């Protein structure tokens with residue numbers, strides 16, 4: 313009798329843990345209130361207007377071909393279209409806190425075969441294209457996750473080198489921080505002012 317009561321208690325606390333874990337993983341919503349879909353195209357619009365406005369685009373910083381992700385000027389609020397690919401390949405919608413790959417919908421100009429997939433460059437911590445999807449064990453700088461910002465007015469994008477939301481995580485480390493915008497309008501890890509966006513359907 314006592315042991316079955318104990319089992320019941322254990323079971324209900326387990327259920328509670330599962331329910332709260334699920335509740336913490338909300339869907340990422342676009343500006344129409346719809347869940348973001350795998351592979352669909354969106355613009356990441358800054359929640360700010362004026363000088364801090366502008367969508368995301370590609371610029372050439374240190375290289376002859378544009379590969380650095382930057383904030384476009386405020387006259388271009390949409391920037392280039394993006395698509396999101398959850399690492400959990402059965403997930404058709406995007407959830408907060410789950411790792412995913414992010415790519416520009418169009419190939420970067422004069423990319424010479426380099427991918428449109430985002431990565432944080434190890435050496436400089438700038439956000440660039442040329443990333444790769446990898447199932448290799450260990451951390452990987454092309455994995456990101458979307459989190460609702462504390463301000464609740466939009467979302468921030470974090471670099472999360474270890475998988476979250478897949479059956480066999482590649483490693484077990486938390487996220488490394490959020491993307492910010494530097495004074496040169498380049499996106500960079502844990503630098504400049506935090507970049508908070510809303511997602512708007514493209515096309």
Ligand SMILES: *[C@@H]1O[C@H](CO)[C@@H](O)[C@H](O)[C@H]1NC(C)=O
Nearest residue numbers: 373374380435436437438498
């Ligand atoms: C450009 O290259 C210099 C020297 O390698 C480096 O310190 C700097 O972080 C680079 N800038 C960007 C935007 O990648």
Ligand SMILES: *[C@@H]1O[C@H](CO)[C@@H](O)[C@H](O)[C@H]1NC(C)=O
Nearest residue numbers: 400401402403404477478479
């Ligand atoms: C992967 O996504 C599917 C579909 O949304 C979901 O049912 C499953 O629980 C997810 N896997 C993990 C490990 O979260």
